[in-house]
Amino acid sequence: MTDVMSRRIVFQGMGVLGIAVALAGCGGSSSDEAGDPDTSPPVTAGSELTTTDEVPVGGGIVLADAGVVVTQPTDGEFKAFAAVCTHQGAALDAVGSDGIECPLHGSRFSIDDGSVTQGPATQSLATVPITVDGTKILVA
Known part of the structure; x- marks a missing residue:
């Protein structure tokens, strides 16, 4: 019974860790938070x-x-x-x-x-x- 509970705790911990990593990835940079989008057009001189x-x-x-x-x-x-x-x-x-x-x-x-x-x-x-x-x- 303890093996089952130990594995359950490990898997629950991994799930929480996965959510934390996903949320951290959604944080964005400080310019995203300030609402400053990249406004540079993809063109080169002479085009x-x-x-x-x-x-x-x-x-x-x-x-x-x-x-x-x-x-x-x-x-x-x-x-x-x-x-x-x-x-x-x-x-x-x-x-x-x-x-x-x-x-x-x-x-x-x-x-x-x-x-x-x-x-x-x-x-x-x-x-x-x-x-x-x-x-x-x-x-x-």
């Missing part, structure tokens, strides 16, 4: 993002594969931002009449400078440096 004729004046496009939003606030003026919401790291999915939109909690960002125009996000989008070469929009 072609799109062409100027693909970006509407007064609007923009989301380039999901590149992780970048390219906008054209006024005719001939192009801007680019990381396509990651600064609230909780959701992928931005659209540029509407009210700006760059996050589908997760409704944050919106300016097409002019990436600043927050509607929360819950409180930080601007990261700027992606670009250059325009003819009709090509490239990462600088």
Whole structure:
């Protein structure tokens, strides 16, 4: 009987240890706790993002594969931002009449400078440096 109880105690202890390890793994880093998602787009200098004729004046496009939003606030003026919401790291999915939109909690960002125009996000989008070469929009 003592062998059965000893094994039961060992297995119960292993179960508790497994739960403790799992919870410790879910702790995250201090930046996760602060709500600071990684907003660096996966692009390299010289990469072609799109062409100027693909970006509407007064609007923009989301380039999901590149992780970048390219906008054209006024005719001939192009801007680019990381396509990651600064609230909780959701992928931005659209540029509407009210700006760059996050589908997760409704944050919106300016097409002019990436600043927050509607929360819950409180930080601007990261700027992606670009250059325009003819009709090509490239990462600088």
